[in-house]
Amino acid sequence: EAGVAQSPRYKIIEKRQSVAFWCNPISGHATLYWYQQILGQGPKLLIQFQNNGVVDDSQLPKDRFSAERLKGVDSTLKIQPAKLEDSAVYLCASSLDQGEAFFGQGTRLTVV
Amino acid sequence: GDSVTQMEGPVTLSEEAFLTINCTYTATGYPSLFWYVQYPGEGLQLLLKATKADDKGSNKGFEATYRKETTSFHLEKGSVQVSDSAVYFCALSAVFNDYKLSFGAGTTVTVRA
Numbered sequence: 001e002a003g004v005a006q007s008p009r010y011k012i013i014e015k016r017q018s019v020a021f022w023c024n025p026i027s028g029h030a031t032l033y034w035y036q037q038i039l040g041q042g043p044k045l046l047i048q049f050q051n052n053g054v055v056d057d058s059q060l061p062k063d064r065f066s067a068e069r070l071k072g073v074d075s076t077l078k079i080q081p082a083k084l085e086d087s088a089v090y091l092c093a094s095s096l097d098q099g100e101a102f103f104g105q106g107t108r109l110t111v112v
Numbered sequence: 113g114d115s116v117t118q119m120e121g122p123v124t125l126s127e128e129a130f131l132t133i134n135c136t137y138t139a140t141g142y143p144s145l146f147w148y149v150q151y152p153g154e155g156l157q158l159l160l161k162a163t164k165a166d167d168k169g170s171n172k173g174f175e176a177t178y179r180k181e182t183t184s185f186h187l188e189k190g191s192v193q194v195s196d197s198a199v200y201f202c203a204l205s206a207v208f209n210d211y212k213l214s215f216g217a218g219t220t221v222t223v224r225a
Contacts (some may be wrong), residue, residue, distance in 0.1 A: 022218040033213060037128035042201055043156070053211045091156065093213070100146065100205075102211050 002026065004104035006092050008041035012110045021107045025073070025094030031055075032069055033101060034077050035091040043091055049075065082111045114139040114209050116218040118216035120204045125223050133187040133219045135176075135202035140145045143206035145169075145178055145185040145224055146217070159187075159200070 005024040013019050025032050028052050035043035046065065047057040050071035060067065064083070069075040079086055089108050095102040119134040139144065147169070149158040160169030165180035174189045185202060202216040 031211065038216075041216045045212060045214070048210070048212060050210075056212055082118075093156075093215075095211065097211075100144070100158060100161060102158070103148075104157045 004092055004094055004102055006090075006104035006107055009105060010108050010109055010110075013082055013112060015084055015111050016081040017062075018078065019082055019109065020076050020078045021090050021109075023075045023092030024061060025075070025092070026102055027097075029094035029096050029102075030072070031095040032075050032094070033091075033093040033095070034075070035068055035093065037089045037091055037106070039088070046077070079109075082109075083112050087111045092096075113215050114143065114204060114212070115204055115212055116202050116204055116216040118200075119219055120217070122220040124220060125143065125221070127193060127225055128191045131187070131189045131196070131221065133193045133202075134222070135185045135216060137183050137202075137204050138186065139183075139206050140203055140208045142180070142204055143209075145176070145205040146203040146205075146213075147174070147176055147185070147187050148203055149203040150201065150218075152198070156201065175209075185188055186189055194222075194223045194225050197221060197223045 032049045034046045037043045043085045048055040067077045089106040093103045093105045095101040132144040144163045146161045149159045160171040161180035168177045169171045199218045205211045205213045
């Protein structure tokens with residue numbers, strides 16, 4: 001069974017630029033999560049989708065972050081414009097039920 | 113809201129030592145509890161889970177028991193190896209919170225030969 005795929009693995013941008021991350025969940029998984037993991041901290045949930053609907057986006061900084069999940073499968077997370085404090089690893093995960101989530105390798109973003 | 117508190121690290125041990133990482137939770141109802149592990153340079157992997165009180169999750173020599181009376185899910189391993197060096201995260205999800213998966217801050221464990 002293929003795992004959660006994310007791209008790119010690494011990205012370096014200047015502040016005020018925009019960036020987008022892509023995630024392809026495990027086939028058949030209805031729930032998709034985006035997490036932000038700052039160095040030395042636990043993952044923080046940014047947004048949770050159930051199929052193509054948003055379940056929770058209370059922690060998403062909506063003035064600069066946006067996410068979509070077209071057709072309930074792939075998802076993209078965008079940051080525009082980026083700030084220095086957005087430097088982190090962005091993790092995508094998917095789940096079939098009961099909250100047991102499977103994670104991708106993550107995208108390490110460095111904002112300079 | 114639902115939350116997880118886990119023991120701060122870093123923890124440094126010698127091979128074959130006993131490892132305990134404490135985790136307590138606050139949640140509405142009866143959440144499912146998880147331990148995830150992140151090896152250097154890799155993504156998060158599910159290590160073990162428990163979905164109801166008194167359940168014991170186990171995997172790779174690690175164990176954790178869901179204790180409702182103490183709202184705890186402590187991770188233990190009787191004899192650690194160098195390959196167990198990683199960051200360990202306690203997490204929970206609950207149907208009352210739409211299965212939002214909430215993580216603790218993580219505990220870095222280093223095992224020395």
